[in-house]
Amino acid sequence: MRALGRPSTTVPLILSLILVPLTVVLAFWWTGDDVDQGFSQKIFYLHVPVALASYAAFGYGAVCAALYLWRRDPEWDLRSYVGVHSGTIFGTLVLLTGPIWAKASWGVWWNWGDRQINVFLILFLYYCAYFMLRFSLDEGERRRSASAVYALLGVGLIPLSFLAVRIAETLIHPTVFTSSGAAMPDTFFLTFLVGLAGMLSLMALLMSVELRGKRAAARLVEYQRAARGEDA
Amino acid sequence: MIGAALALARVKLVLELRRREVVFAMLLFVAATIVIVHFALRADEGAGPRAAAGMLWAAVVFTAVLGLLRAFAAEAEEGALDALLLAPVDRAAIWLGSALAQLGFLVVVELVAVPLWWLLFFQEGGPEPLPVIAALLLANIGIALVGTLAAGLALGARTRDVLLPVLVLPLAIPLVLAGVTATYGAFGEEGGGFGPLGPLGFLALYDLIFLALAWGTSEHLLGD
Amino acid sequence: MQPPAVTLEGCSKRFGERLALRKATLAVEPGETVVLLGPNGAGKSTLLRLAAGLLRPTAGHARIDGVDAVDAPRAMRAGMAYAGHRSQLYRGLTARENLALHARLHGRALDLDAALAAVGLADRADERIDGFSRGMLQRLALARATAHDPVLLLLDEPASGLDADGRALLDGALMDGHGRRTQLVASHDADLPARLGARAVRLDAGRLA
Numbered sequence: 001m002r003a004l005g006r007p008s009t010t011v012p013l014i015l016s017l018i019l020v021p022l023t024v025v026l027a028f029w030w031t032g033d034d035v036d037q038g039f040s041q042k043i044f045y046l047h048v049p050v051a052l053a054s055y056a057a058f059g060y061g062a063v064c065a066a067l068y069l070w071r072r073d074p075e076w077d078l079r080s081y082v083g084v085h086s087g088t089i090f091g092t093l094v095l096l097t098g099p100i101w102a103k104a105s106w107g108v109w110w111n112w113g114d115r116q117i118n119v120f121l122i123l124f125l126y127y128c129a130y131f132m133l134r135f136s137l138d139e140g141e142r143r144r145s146a147s148a149v150y151a152l153l154g155v156g157l158i159p160l161s162f163l164a165v166r167i168a169e170t171l172i173h174p175t176v177f178t179s180s181g182a183a184m185p186d187t188f189f190l191t192f193l194v195g196l197a198g199m200l201s202l203m204a205l206l207m208s209v210e211l212r213g214k215r216a217a218a219r220l221v222e223y224q225r226a227a228r229g230e231d232a
Numbered sequence: 233m234i235g236a237a238l239a240l241a242r243v244k245l246v247l248e249l250r251r252r253e254v255v256f257a258m259l260l261f262v263a264a265t266i267v268i269v270h271f272a273l274r275a276d277e278g279a280g281p282r283a284a285a286g287m288l289w290a291a292v293v294f295t296a297v298l299g300l301l302r303a304f305a306a307e308a309e310e311g312a313l314d315a316l317l318l319a320p321v322d323r324a325a326i327w328l329g330s331a332l333a334q335l336g337f338l339v340v341v342e343l344v345a346v347p348l349w350w351l352l353f354f355q356e357g358g359p360e361p362l363p364v365i366a367a368l369l370l371a372n373i374g375i376a377l378v379g380t381l382a383a384g385l386a387l388g389a390r391t392r393d394v395l396l397p398v399l400v401l402p403l404a405i406p407l408v409l410a411g412v413t414a415t416y417g418a419f420g421e422e423g424g425g426f427g428p429l430g431p432l433g434f435l436a437l438y439d440l441i442f443l444a445l446a447w448g449t450s451e452h453l454l455g456d
Numbered sequence: 457m458q459p460p461a462v463t464l465e466g467c468s469k470r471f472g473e474r475l476a477l478r479k480a481t482l483a484v485e486p487g488e489t490v491v492l493l494g495p496n497g498a499g500k501s502t503l504l505r506l507a508a509g510l511l512r513p514t515a516g517h518a519r520i521d522g523v524d525a526v527d528a529p530r531a532m533r534a535g536m537a538y539a540g541h542r543s544q545l546y547r548g549l550t551a552r553e554n555l556a557l558h559a560r561l562h563g564r565a566l567d568l569d570a571a572l573a574a575v576g577l578a579d580r581a582d583e584r585i586d587g588f589s590r591g592m593l594q595r596l597a598l599a600r601a602t603a604h605d606p607v608l609l610l611l612d613e614p615a616s617g618l619d620a621d622g623r624a625l626l627d628g629a630l631m632d633g634h635g636r637r638t639q640l641v642a643s644h645d646a647d648l649p650a651r652l653g654a655r656a657v658r659l660d661a662g663r664l665a
Contacts, residue, residue, distance in 0.1 A: 069449070069452050125405075126402035126403065129395075129398045129402060132391070132395055132398055132399075133385060133386065133389065133395060133399060136386075136389035136390050136391045136392075136395055137388055137389050137390075138388070138471065138472040139472060140470065140471070140472070140514070141512045142388050145452045145453075146385040146386075146388075146453075148449075148452070149381070149385060149449040149452055150382075150385060150399070152449055153381070153403070153442070153445055153446070153449070156441050156442055157402070160406050160434075160437070160438055161405070161406055163406070163434055163437070164405070164407075164409040164410050164434060164438075167409065167413055167430050167431050167434050168409040168410065168412070168413045168431075225475075230470075230475045236560070236561055239557065239560045239561065240557075243549065243557055246548075246553075247546060247548040247549065250548050250584075251548050306546055306547070306548065307546075309546075309547050310542050310543045310544060310545045310546070310547060310593075311540060311541070311543070311544045312544050312545060314510060314538065314540060314544050315545075315561075316561070317510060318508060318509070318510065318533055318536060318537075318538055319533065319558075319561035319562060320530040320531070320533040320561070320562060320563065321530070322530075
């Protein structure tokens with residue numbers, strides 16, 4: 001593996017350890033209860049940042065994919081994979097916490113009128129397919145190229161999905177949240193930002209840990225092959 | 233590049249004309265799917281516009297996926313893909329030529345499927361045909377472009393036949409959303425703030441974005 | 457166009473768990489003919505595909521005139537021909553149509569009748585090739601590989617399935633190419649190098665002798 005620099009694990013770890021508990025503290029003790037949704041609205045400070053971190057990870061995965069196709073350095077493919085993987089893990093969290101919030105707020109487990117979750121569903125399905133694609137190909141150049149192309153196409157899908165759901169709103173009537181709209185009070189917004197920073201740190205931590213693990217595994221395979229007298 | 237793509241598309245259309253494997257299967261499939269979805273929704277005679285619009289689009293998307301499964305079948309038989317990869321043409325031509333052929337198959341299938349759908353559900357009334365046809369054409373382009381790319385990606389995969397639908401269907405969801413909205417709007421119902429222009433514009437945008445993305449990345453498709 | 461030099465430097469290729477080619481180093485001079493000999497599974501096909509740029513090496517380089525084969529520009533690919541184990545043809549098309557497509561993709565007008573006659577397929581030119589025997593497919597593949605007069609010819613066991621006439625045609629084509637083009641041919645025929653006056657190179661279990 002070429003040395004592209006080791007992504008730090010310490011910085012994200014420290015940031016996460018500070019910011020995530022801070023978010024919880026702020027959410028419960030600093031911000032007041034939401035006028036419409038009451039106490040259950042508080043999951044918003046974690047749920048939405050997890051979703052946004054997920055998008056960020058997919059975006060990172062796409063950027064690394066483009067870099068791989070340009071440079072052909074397997075390190076970029078590894079980073080791209082880690083990005084998509086972490087994004088999907090967080091995505092699973094979104095889809096788990098989403099219904100909890102929906103049940104608490106609207107009394108239903110799934111709300112088709114929730115624009116964000118519809119978009120997320122499309123993208124989640126898409127990125128799950130990434131893994132199916134990747135692991136149905138044998139390890140090597142083709143797997144890396146195909147994964148990279150697919151990760152790149154995904155970023156095209158993100159804005160298009162938002163737009164499509166928006167356009168389809170004649171058919172799906174959207175539920176509008178007042179507390180998560182632009183009219184949010186300052187305390188809510190600040191807590192949200194802390195939550196976002198915390199989730200991004202957690203995401204960075206997850207990615208750097210996984211990247212290290214994957215690199216170590218790859219190196220191990222290289223050594224094993226060298227030990228067997230194979231040259232590549 | 234375009235010339236080579238057209239030559240390839242012509243070859244694939246000629247092959248289909250001679251062997252008639254794919255299009256007939258797609259025709260039967262689309263008819264069966266419309267019937268199944270109709271029964272599944274238990275829509276009564278004169279299904280509401282929503283159900284009817286939904287049925288058409290669901291059937292079209294699944295039928296398109298069926299056709300895509302055979303996207304590179306002719307090349308696979310005798311290894312013609314190697315010849316295409318080595319030829320002095322952009323790899324994008326391989327993708328585009330196949331996509332054009334897929335588009336052709338879809339259009340042919342819809343020439344039968346849409347009148348059939350009309351006949352089955354609209355004894356009187358029915359949507360304005362123009363927006364529906366426009367939506368279908370634009371969506372066909374989109375699904376042909378991304379679907380062929382996905383077919384190329386899946387070429388070396390062990391699980392190619394199950395993999396391809398999994399890759400294509402999420403990409404097709406925005407097309408279905410917009411297509412159904414356009415179809416629904418064509419009934420003169422209370423549309424959204426955009427009317428039929430919104431969904432049609434979206435479909436065109438989808439096509440443009442994925443045309444650019446697919447063209448740019450098809451260089452890395454196929455081969456090893 | 458001048459015939460190119462083909463060089464493999466420390467070329468290794470891995471397919472999953474299997475290492476098909478190990479640190480292969482080979483230099484083929486411009487206009488030279490080299491015959492690759494070796495048992496089944498030795499890696500001859502892999503080597504040829506690497507030289508053609510159809511595969512990317514796991515390690516090392518495969519170069520044509522100094523350029524990585526996988527990145528060969530269009531002008532270079534226009535002068536190349538590769539015939540592998542499969543005929544690379546479209547079954548539902550006729551022999552003539554297959555060659556016509558080949559010509560179209562190479563952007564050249566080729567004398568299809570002459571090309572078909574040269575491999576003895578003139579009378580079957582307008583039949584769909586799904587009725588062809590293996591030997592006829594091989595002949596058509598040979599026609600496809602030589603019709604555009606390439607300067608680099610890569611052939612993988614081109615004699616398999618050919619009758620005596622077919623083999624004579626093949627030998628003729630290879631002799632004709634001597635000096636005019638760079639030729640790399642994988643074969644089971646141990647007498648071929650002598651007949652062609654070509655260098656023989658042995659491949660065994662992924663290693664070049």
